[in-house]
Amino acid sequence: MTDKSTIIGQEEWSFTIRPKHGWFDVDIVELWQYRDLLYMFVKRDFVSFYKQTVLGPLWFFIQPLFTTIVFTFVFGNLAGLSTDGLPQPLFYLAGITAWNYFSDCIIKTSTVFKDNATLFGKVFFPRMIMPLSIVTSNLVRFGVQMILFLGMMGYFAAVGATFHITSSILLLPLLILLMALLGLGLGLTITAMTTRYRDLSFLVTFGVQLLMYVTTVIYPLSAAPEKYRWLIELNPMTGIIEAFRYAFLGKGDFDIWSLGYSSLATVVILAFGVLIFNKAEKNFVDTV
């Protein structure tokens, strides 16, 4: 480091701290330099999760499994909602697996500032690392839940249920990316706003729950009442979940336009989230 500073001249500085930054400055280079930190945070989340619970990683299975059982009972049997001709548990689990990842991304990133107030107040690192690490650790969790889903698919294939995997399964990486970024974008927006308006944090869990009902998790888009169909289609998650279900089970209203709309919405929401997060990050230490 010292020889570097002899090379650079008197007027060249490593960096300058100024009060006002541009609207959209994510320092990608700096983020990349801190990539090991992202890995450490992900590892921390896992190790501490393991150590605190008796059942450890089994919890990853328990939650979706029980939700599926409850949904099958309540929505499938009591309410008698259509599942597009698919076995009910399989239909619900597909929706739950994808939805869980998205909702975990929102809920966990929405408290980034609140949860890390002391850490952010004492040491500098690119703040974006924290939400990124959350999205990444949830990805591992999603992976584990996918195993459960695939297992269930295997079981239903063995008992002769009718469903088929389609070639759109190749879109899976894109679908995961969209869910991650959409959740991230919304989470960033919420966490940035809660630094000034605390009340918002009360809205999150319950808002996400309500959002699930305007997404095609417990019913297929084809069964949606015509009157509200536009509202459900307006929700960018609908296109993603429909595509996900179509990819694995061969049923669902999957078309490239609705996925295109979801992608566009994701990009816009993410850009807005990053922008407002960057703005909040600069003074958050003083307001919390």
Place this chain on the structure above:
Amino acid sequence: MNTAIKLEKVSKAYEIGQIGSGTLSRDIERWVVTKVLGKEDPFLKLGERNVRDKKGESSIVWSLRDIDLEIKQGDRLGIIGKNGAGKSTLLKLLSRVTSITSGEIKIRGKVASLLEVGTGFHRDLTGRENVYLNGAILGMRKKEIDRKLDEIVSFSGVERYIDTPVKRYSSGMYVRLAFAVAAHLDSDILIVDEVLAVGDLEFQHKCLNKMEDVATQGRTVLFVSHNMASVKELCTTGIVLKDGMIDYSGDVVGAIQHYTSEALDLDLGAASSGVHGWVRICGMNGQREIKVLNTESFEVLADLSLEDNIERIDIQCIMENAEGAQVVHNRDSGLDRLSAGIHRVSAEIPEMYLRPGVYTLYFKLIAETEEGSFVRHLSDRLIVDVSDDTAIFSGKVSATILPPVEWNVDSNFYEFSTQGDRGVDLR
């Protein structure tokens, strides 16, 4: 010598008080004024100087105002000042934890800042896992930590517990491990807030040494502390912050002197119950810093100005080492009954065979007036730089005082006693 850090008109404003119902409407007003009309932020105009103990009018306070400062590469800068003077804010701005309101800071080189030890430690992770996590938080790469792991662990002295979750650690072990990580950061500029107040004396000493090592490698060190002796020991230059502005900037002795004489004014203002006056402490020739050998005695002077007659006065002389521990305490001043006026008090401190290093010496006065009210007062501090005379402290000695002890061997002692009462048993 290159400049490492340059601050130009740096200010930081804080909004104090509640953030509540007024926030949304004020945000809108602010947004309209600054963005739509393009005017200066109306709320910053109201700002006022940051005087902690006076109630202000505005809810905006300038924690730092128009700071201009240039720190050269390899400088060791001590930042001193009262609570709320803006020391920590300055460090926070430099370590980019919070943003500046106006002005500009230019930095050359990599900055490592240590505003707190053990930031980001996770209770359930083991010592080793926490070293990696904490190192990464402080900006180290994984392979860098791999390389330094052994060194870090041995510096911390908690080898035995390195694979135990840190929640089982004593608070001292926790701090040791955390400081060890921070001490091994590769950076050009090291920023340290008062973090040495924790940990035992031995470890504090180790930390100070490590920081001196860092400094002698030509790296720049910024250090905040309330302990004048450790500031003196570690730093070469100093600034005194007062109410968010630089009150003094220069060499470290001058800064300490400036700060302690300021603190003195405050003390006497508070001790107004009967006695008015001042005390000024200095070396034989009026210096603020004296250099002595640990084998010689030295004299300390104090000018004592009293506006009232004193019935009884008790002056104690106290000397503290760089870690803030009292090593010398003398309470027998032999003074009695002083009349109003100025008195010169001198104290002859005997040779004490002290460990070489920087000490601070001050007087503590307890006076009883004729009316029977008591006044306590601490004088400002004299820096006593003790050096080793005849290499008494060479070799592995961890004691603070090595007085000359006269040894004697009396080989006849038991001869007499055996012939006396226990002689028969031995034979």
